[in-house]
Amino acid sequence: MSSLKNNKTIKYALRKTSVAFGSVAVATVIAAAGIATVSADETSSVTTPVTTSTTTVAGEETKEVAVPEKLEEAKTAATNEGLEVKETETKKQDSEEAAAKDYEKQVTDINKTVADYKAEVAANQEAYEKEKAEVDAKNAATQANYDKELAAYNEKLTAYKKELTEKSAxxxxxxxxxxxxxxxYEKALEEYNTALAAYNASVTANQEATESNKLAQAEYEAKLADYKTKKAAYDEAQAAYLIELEIYNKKKAQYDDAKDAFNKMVAERGGNPEKYKQDLTFLSEELADGETTKITHQTTGLTTYLTKEGHSRMYGDGKATKMYETKNLQDSDLTTTNPYANNEIEWGVVKVGDKFDVTYTGLTQAKIVKGSEEKRIAKVVYKYEVKSLPSSDGKGIVQIYNDPAVTMTIGSSTDTENPVTVGVDIEFYDENDQLIDLSQHNAILALNSLNHWNGASYVENDKPRPLVVEAKDSEGNTVRGTWDPYSDGTEPKLDGANVVVKSGKADFGSAEVDINADNPLKIVAQKATWVDDAFKVTEETTVDATTVNASGGGNGHSVGTEDYTFGDKSDVIGSYTVDATSGVLRYTPKMKHQDTPHVESVNIGDKEFIKLPNSSVDQDSSTKEVSAKEQNQYMDQGATFNADSSSETKGWDDPTSPYLYYGGAAVILKDGHLEFTAKGANATGEATIYWFSINSNVGFPQDPGEEPVKPTEPTPPVKPEKPELTEVPTVKEKPVPPTEPEYKTVPVLPSEPVKPEAPELVKDPVKKETEKPVVEWNKNVVLIKENEKPQPKPEPKPEPKPEPKPEPKPEPKPEPKPEPKPEPKPEPKPEPKPEPKPEPKPEPKPEPKPEPKPEPKPEPKPESSKKSLPNTGSVEQSFMTYSALIGLATAGYALSRKKKED
Incomplete structure (x- = not known):
């Protein structure tokens, strides 16, 4: 059996039609040799006797039963039909009869398989031929229709070519x-586009320049509006500043004088403290809110009083000096009965030579000291003697105050050059009604309110001519404006010892004028002369001066730098001042003074005089008169301070004024006699009046405190510069676009007829391939009994090693379609399947060696193994025969397919 295993007939199968033509040639050559060999074998197999061989297997000895001729024929028939004939594992039969029956059954099965296969092939061929006839008929009809369409197309093509030639031209x-x-057109369009681009560029440039200028102008105007607002505020602030500066200058001068006086006073007191030691306290008594004075007075020696009705009549227009015009007294104004209560102001009528006493009681705050001893002054007696009056009848009017520290006013009509002189003896009494000896004390009495003026002040009611000024407007033109300081209906007037200054701005009408350092405001001087029957302006001159005079009617209300006079008197009624950089205008009425002097004095006799530092008051050592040698009433006439206060400055002639020292002095009262004199009317044509106060309110210079703060000059706003506007380019003329050409209609070329497409004929049907069954057969062996065992041959035969149990041996397969061939193994192991090859070459496959156990020695091949099957042919001859058949079949099929495709 080992020889059978090593020389098994290789199984064959017809290849499919896809075998390459190269394989056909190889197969044909191989077939030539193979066929001849097989034929020879088949012919000789009829006469060759069947032999058997024996084989010992696993301790048993078998013999192979010869394959019958019918089985060989059946196999050959299957091979001729192109079927694969596959030998399976040899079967072990119980007897030769069983083996013969198995062979018979194999013949029957193979013949039936071949017959069924041939029947199916014939049926497939018949179906194929029927379908082929139908396809041929359909393709013939399609081709005929195509030929007809092609003929029509050729006719249309001829006509098309003729028309195409004509239309193309x-x-x-x-x-x-x-x-x-x-x-x-495109040339004209290009020229147009160039011109249009230039036009658009000019429009853009024009718009950009215009917009830029517009923005610049808007920004400038916004800044200008802001500037104007600030300028208006500045002008107003500047006007206020000029007034404040003038006031400051006055206050600063007063402060400096007061400070200097105070420093001198401190120095003098330090050097002579005893001299300035005050023992007397005699002031107006201070009252709490709601408290009434307890002081009363009693007048004795006064025989005539002014009735209350007479007082009201004489004071009718409110001018104080009229109260003392004795020439205006009527009998009805007088009474011999005192109409006033003892705590009221008392008005009486006196004459030169009269003596009267005024006794004050109820004092609570007056006192005098000596060392540590202090006495309350409970009573004061003033013993008056009228020594001189300027009235022609020698009469005068007295106003007796209920306050002894305020004392008395006396006056009369000024009919003569006589002064008003009153002598007074002062007597202080203690609580025991004992007269106080002043010689034992250092009682310093104030000599205040010693006025001296050379003439009462006044201002003319005459108003100045409106001022004419000029400057440049916003366009650079010289324009003129005017300002009337009294266009509001007011008149020139005084404010205390000052004049009321008017301020304002010029009216330029519709012209826009901005006054600043680059465009200063200038005054236009106007000279008026008498022409025919009236004054007319005959000359106008622009002057650089910032202050000019305004004349009165004597010079036709001219305005200029002249010091106008009329006759031998000044005709200047005021002055105009211009602040050139702000445009603020001011008119200051001129304060004038009468020529009637008025001097007030006190004769202190031999008593010690105390001069106050920086005071205008001094003593004439020869006459003992204490007075101001020079006028001390008006600053405009040289006084350091004005006597009367104004809304701007504090005057010195006020008991509460820090400058009281300027118009006063003091005396150490060793005896009580003093004489008060006022020479000269208070004003020309008016009464001469003298108000004197007896008290201890000495105007010693006081520390003036903080220095007045100089006003800050406002900063003028900066006028914005006019923008430099961009020159606006002119817009070019807008070009006219060219007219589009009217194109001729281009003839449409005829459409080429469409050639009919060759029909796609139905392909020949594909004949259904019949699946080829695999024909399997097997050899049979039977056990040899002991009496049938053949004798061993002379050559030595190696004793086979016993195998306890056959191991699984995978059987490699050379066929294109490998199938596992099971061995009688307890656990079969699948063998690897080789890839099918287009031209398989049979090679004898060695038995695989067992893996886990040592390989058994192979059985020796008997010499007669090739001769034991004379009727079947060798393995090599069978392979050659089958390969040749397969090659021929494949070549034939391939040639048939190629022909059909052509």
């Missing part, structure tokens, strides 16, 4: 004309 001419028109 016409189309060429039209296209040439249109092209010439297009070229001309």
């Amino acid at each position: 016409e189309k060429t001419a039209v296209e040439k004309s249109n092209e010439e028109a297009r070229v001309a």
Whole structure:
């Protein structure tokens, strides 16, 4: 059996039609040799006797039963039909009869398989031929229809070519004309676009310049509006500043004098403290809110009083000096009965030589000291003697105050040059009604309110001519404006010892004028002369002066730098001042003074005089008169302070004024006699009046405190510069676009007829391939009994090693379609399947060696193994025969397919 295993007949199968033509040639050559060999084998197999061989297997000895001729024929028939004949594992039969029956059954099965296969092939061929006939008929009809359509197409093609020739010539001419028109239009369009770009650029440049200028102008105007607002505020602030500066200058001068006086006073007191030691306290008594004075007075020696009605009549227009015009007294104004209560102001009528006493009681705050001893002054007696009056009848009017520290006013009509002189003896009494000896004390009495003026002040009611000024407007033109300081209906007037200054700005009408350092305001001087029957302005001159005079009617209300006079008197009624950089105008009425002097004095006799530092008051050592040698009433006439206060400054002639020292002095009262004199009317044509106060309110210079703060000059706003506007370029003329050409209609070329497409014929049907069954067969062996065992041959035969149990041996397969061939193994192991090859070459496969156990030695091949099957042919001859058949079949099929495709 080992020889059978090592020389098994290789199984064959016809290849499919996809075998390459190279394989056909190889197979044909191989077939030539193979066929001859097989035929020889088959012929000789009829006469060759069947032999058997014996084999010992696993301790048993078998013999192979010869394959019958019918089985060989059945196999050959299957092979001739192209079926694969596959030998399976040899079967072990119980007897030769059983083996013969198995062979018979194999013949029957193979013949049936071949017959069924041939029947199915014939049926497939018949179906194929029927379908092929139908396809051929359909393709013939399709081809006939196509031939008809092609003939019609050829006719249309001939007509198309003729029309194409004609239309092509016409189309060429039209296209040439249109092209010439297009070229001309595009040239004109290019020129137009160039001009349009230039136009658009000019429009853009114009708009940008315009917009830029507009923005610059808007920004400038916004800044200018802001500037104007600030300038108006500045002008107002500047006007206020000029007034404040003038006031400051006055206050600063007063402060400096007061400070200097105070420093001198401190120095003098330090050097002579005893001299300035005050023992007397005699002031107006201070009252709490709601408290009434307890002081009363009693007048004795006064025989005539002014009735209350007479007082009201004489004071009718409110001018104080009229109260003392004795020439205006009527009998009805007088009474011998005192109409006033003892705590009221008392008005009486006196005459030169009269003596009267005024006794004050109820004092609570007056006192005098000596060392540590202090006495309350409970009573004061003033013993008056009227020594001189300027009235022609020698009468005068007295106003007796209920306050002994305020004392008395006396006056009369000024009919003569006589002064008003009153002598007074002062007597202080203690609580025991004992007269106080003043010689034992250092009682310093104030000599205040010693006025001296050379003439009462006044201002003319005459108003100045409106001021004419000039400057440049916003366009650079010289324009003029005017300002009337009294256009509001007011008149020139005084404010205490000051004049009321008017301020304002010029009216330039519709002209826009901004006054600043670059455009200063200038005054236009106007000179008026008498022409015919009136004054007329005959000359106008622009002057650089910032202050000019305004004349009165004597010079026709001229305005200029002249010091106008009329006759031997000044005709200047005021002055105009201009602040050139702000445009603020001011008119200051001129304060004038009468020529009637008025001097007040006190004769202190031999008593010690105390001069106050920086005071205008001094003593004439020869006459003992204490007075101001020079006028001390008006600053405009040289006084350091004005006597009367104004809304701007504090005057010195006020008991509460820090400058009281300027118009006063003091005396150490060793005896109580003093004489008060006022020489000269208070004003020309008016009464001479003298108000004197007896008290201890000495105007010693006081520390003036903080220095007045100089006003800050406002900063003028900066006028914005006019923008440098960009020159606006002129917009170019807008170009006219060219007219588009009217193109001729281009002839449409005829459409080429569409050639009919060759029909796609139905392909020949594909004959259904019949699946080829695999024909399997097997050899049979039977056990040899002991009496049938053949004798061993002379050559030595190696004793086979006993195998306890056959191991699984995978059987490699050379066929294109490998199938596992099971071995009688307890656990079969699948063998690897080789890839099918187009031309398999049979090679004898060695038995695989067992893996886990040592390999058994192979059985020796008997010499007669090749001769034991004379009727079947060798393995090599079978392979050659089958390969040749397969090659021929494959070549034939391939040639048939190629022909059909062609």
